Amino acid sequence: MDLLSHLALGFGVALTPVNLLYALIGVVLGTLIGVLPGIGPVATIAMLLPTTYALQPVSALIMLAGIYYGAQYGGSTTAILINMPGESSSVVTCLDGHQMARKGQAGAALTISALGSFFAGTVATILVASVAIPLSELALKFGPAEYFSLMVLGLIGAVVLAHGSLLKAIAMIILGLLLGIVGTDVNSGVARFSFGVPELTDGIGVVTVAMGLFGFAEIISNLEVSQKREMIAAKIKGFFLTKEQFRKAWPAALRGTALGSVLGVLPGGGAMLSAFASYTLEKKIADDPSEFGKGAIQGVAGPESANNAGAQTSFIPLLTLGIPENAVMALMVGAMTIHNIQPGPQVMTSNPALFWGLIASMWVGNLMLVVLNLPLIGMWIKLLQVPYRILYPAILLFCSIGVYSINNTNVDIMLTVFFGLIGIIFVKLDCEPAPLLLGFVLGPMMEENLRRALLLSRGDPTVFFTRPLSLVMLLMAAALVLIIVLPNVRKTRAVAFQEEA
Amino acid sequence: MAVVRGPKDLVAGLMFIAVGILAIVIASNYTLGTAARMGPGYFPRILGILMIVLGAIIALRSLRLAGPPLPGWKWRPVLVVLGSVVVFGMVVNWLGLVVSTILLIVMSSAASTEFRPKEAAISGVLLAVLAVVVFVIGLKLQIGIWPGSR
Numbered sequence: 001m002d003l004l005s006h007l008a009l010g011f012g013v014a015l016t017p018v019n020l021l022y023a024l025i026g027v028v029l030g031t032l033i034g035v036l037p038g039i040g041p042v043a044t045i046a047m048l049l050p051t052t053y054a055l056q057p058v059s060a061l062i063m064l065a066g067i068y069y070g071a072q073y074g075g076s077t078t079a080i081l082i083n084m085p086g087e088s089s090s091v092v093t094c095l096d097g098h099q100m101a102r103k104g105q106a107g108a109a110l111t112i113s114a115l116g117s118f119f120a121g122t123v124a125t126i127l128v129a130s131v132a133i134p135l136s137e138l139a140l141k142f143g144p145a146e147y148f149s150l151m152v153l154g155l156i157g158a159v160v161l162a163h164g165s166l167l168k169a170i171a172m173i174i175l176g177l178l179l180g181i182v183g184t185d186v187n188s189g190v191a192r193f194s195f196g197v198p199e200l201t202d203g204i205g206v207v208t209v210a211m212g213l214f215g216f217a218e219i220i221s222n223l224e225v226s227q228k229r230e231m232i233a234a235k236i237k238g239f240f241l242t243k244e245q246f247r248k249a250w251p252a253a254l255r256g257t258a259l260g261s262v263l264g265v266l267p268g269g270g271a272m273l274s275a276f277a278s279y280t281l282e283k284k285i286a287d288d289p290s291e292f293g294k295g296a297i298q299g300v301a302g303p304e305s306a307n308n309a310g311a312q313t314s315f316i317p318l319l320t321l322g323i324p325e326n327a328v329m330a331l332m333v334g335a336m337t338i339h340n341i342q343p344g345p346q347v348m349t350s351n352p353a354l355f356w357g358l359i360a361s362m363w364v365g366n367l368m369l370v371v372l373n374l375p376l377i378g379m380w381i382k383l384l385q386v387p388y389r390i391l392y393p394a395i396l397l398f399c400s401i402g403v404y405s406i407n408n409t410n411v412d413i414m415l416t417v418f419f420g421l422i423g424i425i426f427v428k429l430d431c432e433p434a435p436l437l438l439g440f441v442l443g444p445m446m447e448e449n450l451r452r453a454l455l456l457s458r459g460d461p462t463v464f465f466t467r468p469l470s471l472v473m474l475l476m477a478a479a480l481v482l483i484i485v486l487p488n489v490r491k492t493r494a495v496a497f498q499e500e501a
Numbered sequence: 502m503a504v505v506r507g508p509k510d511l512v513a514g515l516m517f518i519a520v521g522i523l524a525i526v527i528a529s530n531y532t533l534g535t536a537a538r539m540g541p542g543y544f545p546r547i548l549g550i551l552m553i554v555l556g557a558i559i560a561l562r563s564l565r566l567a568g569p570p571l572p573g574w575k576w577r578p579v580l581v582v583l584g585s586v587v588v589f590g591m592v593v594n595w596l597g598l599v600v601s602t603i604l605l606i607v608m609s610s611a612a613s614t615e616f617r618p619k620e621a622a623i624s625g626v627l628l629a630v631l632a633v634v635v636f637v638i639g640l641k642l643q644i645g646i647w648p649g650s651r
Contacts (some may be wrong), residue, residue: 051640167562168510171555172518178524178548185541190531192541193524216582222577223612378540389613390624393606396582397628400589400605401598405642413590417583424579429513447544459537 001132006356008091010129013357014364019062022055023365026063030070031373035078037222037388039233039395040088040475041071042437043215045331046207047402049338057339058354060360064335066330069121069311069362072271073369076113076304080106089271089307092279096292096299103295110377113299114370116253116305121366123257124264124312128319131361132348135320138347144452145463149473156322156477157267159435160484161298169435172426176436180202180443187451190206199411206334208412209440210327212419213426215399219392220420221427239374249301252282256302260309265316267325274310275303289367312362319355320345323442328433330441507568521552535635550620597645598637602629 033044045064052060075090080097100109159169183203184192194200261275282302283292319325322344324330336343348355403416459462464470534540585608593601606625636642
């Protein structure tokens with residue numbers, strides 16, 4: 001069987017001592033930043049990206065991927081123990097996980113979240129491996145017109161499923177696309193939007209943008225509100241589930257895994273959306289919905305499985321189509337690019353060891369997380385007692401060193417500060433930075449495919465509508481926008497009418 | 502007589518319009534080309550126009566749609582955090598990692614309302630040691646450790 005031989009190749013790569021070590025570093029770091037509020041996977045991956053220059057590409061990607069799904073495990077630990085989501089994807093875990101902890105069931109809540117995550121991770125790994133080949137084959141048939149439309153669909157999908165204003169999110173994408181074309185134009189050699197700064201002719205680095213918008217801006221907005229944390233310091237005991245708990249939890253974990261796997265693949269999906277959707281589903285189908293919010297184990301098992309499944313299947317569009325669907329995947333594109341790997345369907349054939357090694361490492365990493373997580377909880381709790389006033393300067397330091405080390409110039413540091421300032425303005429204006437980062441990464445690819453598509457059609461723009469695959473994708477994008485806009489229109493009208501009446 | 506109902510959106514819309522205009526003005530220096538043979542100015546101009554249109558819609562909607570007021574702006578965290586990073590960027594080449602780290606930690610700690618100078622100094626020294634061990638010795642980054650060592 002093909003799948004098995006590919007997985008065998010993958011495990012051969014993932015189980016080498018070096019890669020095991022980097023997977024371990026990745027998941028431990030991921031859990032750490034998952035536990036610590038105020039720093040997320042985007043900022044961490046951006047911080048570590050420059051330090052992976054010297055590594056083998058596969059080791060680098062294994063480590064960075066580990067940070068992302070490791071953060072899902074860590075985030076749930078803080079959600080359960082101190083009612084504070086370490087990651088946005090564990091917001092819903094707070095609701096019932098923390099209530100379980102208050103009832104003295106912290107151990108059980110942590111166990112089900114770890115086991116659910118592991119189960120979901122296993123299923124998602126198999127899913128990624130089995131859809132990778134057919135999807136890549138489909139993508140290899142794409143011409144520039146199809147690629148352009150696919151990117152439109154990916155970008156629109158990413159903002160439709162995200163929260164916040166749709167119009168502003170689309171504007172942020174355009175802004176990102178504009179930032180993405182800063183630098184020397186490959187076709188004409190003209191340095192665009194470089195403002196006479198020689199360093200800008202090479203373009204702006206994805207690390208600089210991500211670190212400023214996500215890292216610096218987040219620290220500053222955290223400092224504007226006072227940080228108060230309340231610890232449920234009760235002794236954690238009883239990691240074993242009762243029969244009753246297990247009976248309620250396993251179907252929820254199963255549903256969460258299925259839901260997360262599907263939502264993870266969609267553009268804009270990923271860990272957070274999956275967790276929210278799963279919680280809503282569990283509450284809807286529960287025998288006794290009133291239990292929810294008071295420590296229902298389904299409310300922990302479902303979302304925790306879903307966020308991990310979603311985190312992993314969100315690699316599918318990146319690995320098979322070369323299209324990132326959330327901010328973390330946008331950074332993975334950056335990571336592949338610095339190692340001279342052009343993300344896309346050809347990675348699987350040109351770089352099979354890297355491709356299957358990365359997939360296999362996800363399962364290995366999940367296994368490590370389940371083994372490590374429960375014994376390490378004591379250590380995480382100690383870390384949480386470090387006050388934010390000590391923590392944030394350290395985060396700032398690591399960010400600054402990371403940015404500096406990209407080119408060993410302080411131009412990058414100044415640029416990051418600039419993006420930090422812009423990031424704060426975005427926060428104030430409720431403009432989400434994630435769509436900008438996606439647009440930024442896709443900008444050059446989009447322009448190139450637009451150019452090539454129109455060159456082939458001799459300047460006829462209808463090419464995007466006459467090629468069937470391209471048309472289907474554009475129609476899907478339009479449908480997505482309509483779905484969101486229509487109720488909005490109605491709501492807006494309702495509000496307007498109300499005010500006039 | 503409040504005409505603007507959603508000040509946040511109004512400012513955001515105006516910001517997008519300004520960026521769009523800026524993009525078009527700058528891109529007007531680049532060859533436009535034709536649709537079949539796009540010059541370097543083609544795509545930026547499309548984006549600039551889209552940006553202005555979206556910005557205008559957002560801004561106009563803010564006149565009708567009620568939204569939250571503009572939030573306050575606390576200068577201390579913004580200036581202290583970003584300023585200390587700027588200082589770090591300027592001195593790291595010259596004073597080396599140890600001194601710049603201590604400077605960054607102590608300065609940026611002052612952004613918090615719970616600033617404790619002594620604690621920040623201790624943390625700075627410890628982190629300087631950690632940074633040298635992790636980044637210079639461990640990851641072998643090309644950063645000087647002491648003043649004038651590069």
